[in-house]
Amino acid sequence: MFCPKCKSEFVKGMTICPECNETLVQKLPENKFVEFVKLCESPNPSMTAIIKSILDSVDIQYFVRGENMQTLFGGCLEFTNPRLSRVEFLVSKEDKETALELIKEIEPDEDQ
Ligand SMILES: [Zn+2]
Structure with missing residues (x-):
């Protein structure tokens, strides 16, 4: 038996990792399959850099996917400037909550 978290091996009979x-x-x-989900969209390069x-x-692993993607979720930061090229941030499902909390702090750019 193995702990999925710390990868320790345990003798038969144990069902829970005492550590985790x-x-x-x-x-x-x-190979642990990591599912990447959309985190948010960034409407401009400066926001992209901040995120x-x-x-x-x-240390959150992420991908940036550029432009031309339809908005499925409306953008978590309520970015509202479609004139500029958007990029999408993708993070692993596990990290999404954490990442969302962090980027919530960012004030979206005001429409100029
Ligand atoms: Zn463990």
């Missing part, structure tokens, strides 16, 4: 309180699994997945630096500072 995680339910043990029979087998660790070979990047925030995500970098907390």
Whole structure:
């Protein structure tokens, strides 16, 4: 039995990792599949830079996907300037909540 979190192996009979309180699994997945989900959109390069630096500072892995993508969720920061090229930030599902909390602090650019 293995702990999915700390990857420790345990003897049969144990069901929970005493370290992490995680339910043990029979087998660790070979390659952990990380699902990336949309975090938010950035309407301009300066915002993009800010979001990047925030995500970098907390070691959240992210992808930036550029332009031409339809807005599915309306943009979490209520960016409202469609004239400028947008980019989308994608983070792993696990990190999304954390990342959202962090970027909430950013004030969206006022429409100039
Ligand atoms: Zn563990």
